[in-house]
Amino acid sequence: MRWLTLYARSRQVPASLAAMVIGAAAVWAPAARDGGGPADPKMPVFVLVAGVTAASIGLGGQDLALDRTAAIGWRPRRAAHVLLIGAVVGAVLLAVATTTDTDLATTAFVVRDSAGLAGLVALGAVVCGGAYAWTPVVLWLSFSVFAPAPTSLPMEVATWMLLPPGTPAATWTALALAVTGTTLYAFAGPRR
Numbered sequence: 001m002r003w004l005t006l007y008a009r010s011r012q013v014p015a016s017l018a019a020m021v022i023g024a025a026a027v028w029a030p031a032a033r034d035g036g037g038p039a040d041p042k043m044p045v046f047v048l049v050a051g052v053t054a055a056s057i058g059l060g061g062q063d064l065a066l067d068r069t070a071a072i073g074w075r076p077r078r079a080a081h082v083l084l085i086g087a088v089v090g091a092v093l094l095a096v097a098t099t100t101d102t103d104l105a106t107t108a109f110v111v112r113d114s115a116g117l118a119g120l121v122a123l124g125a126v127v128c129g130g131a132y133a134w135t136p137v138v139l140w141l142s143f144s145v146f147a148p149a150p151t152s153l154p155m156e157v158a159t160w161m162l163l164p165p166g167t168p169a170a171t172w173t174a175l176a177l178a179v180t181g182t183t184l185y186a187f188a189g190p191r192r
Contacts, residue, residue: 015054020050021092023054028097028104041105041109042145044104044109045144046141047092047096048089049117049137051092051093052085052089052117052121053137053138056121056133057130057131058085060125079185082118082181082186083182086118089114090111090115093110112171115175120136120181122181122182125190126181126189126190130190150163156170157169157170
């Protein structure tokens with residue numbers, strides 16, 4: 001268990017978790033004021049993006065030579081790290097919504113978006129490095145928020161984060177990002 005504690009501390013997990021909870025609470029406050037009804041899909045997406053952005057700092061190691069000395073292979077650790085980012089970010093949002101009796105988003109929406117965003121941030125770590133792993137997530141969110149309503153398949157793929165659950169293009173895009181990002185990060189690691 002000691003290695004898990006050391007790993008979590010070296011990857012800034014406590015600070016990331018605190019940022020996730022603060023982000024979820026910051027979005028909950030306006031939603032609760034509106035009566036707890038179905039919220040704009042942008043609100044939960046902002047929470048999820050804030051969460052994966054906060055967790056992305058842990059995708060880069062402290063020292064490449066130190067990482068190579070680990071007794072357990074890094075591929076399983078890296079894959080588990082990405083999967084846990086998606087799970088924890090989604091769980092924090094759902095916990096805030098359940099605890100406060102606020103209808104921020106459906107479970108299907110949160111699961112789809114948290115998985116896709118975790119894969120996208122992992123892909124960002126491979127392409128941009130651990131310090132800038134958040135960049136593709138924030139850029140994609142920025143485009144999605146300001147893009148017009150999707151009327152074609154390419155626009156549905158581009159705005160997948162904001163589409164309702166059950167939209168095939170959004171689901172497949174999130175799945176592709178989750179699988180691709182997790183696999184590439186597990187095998188290649190963060191860019192140095």
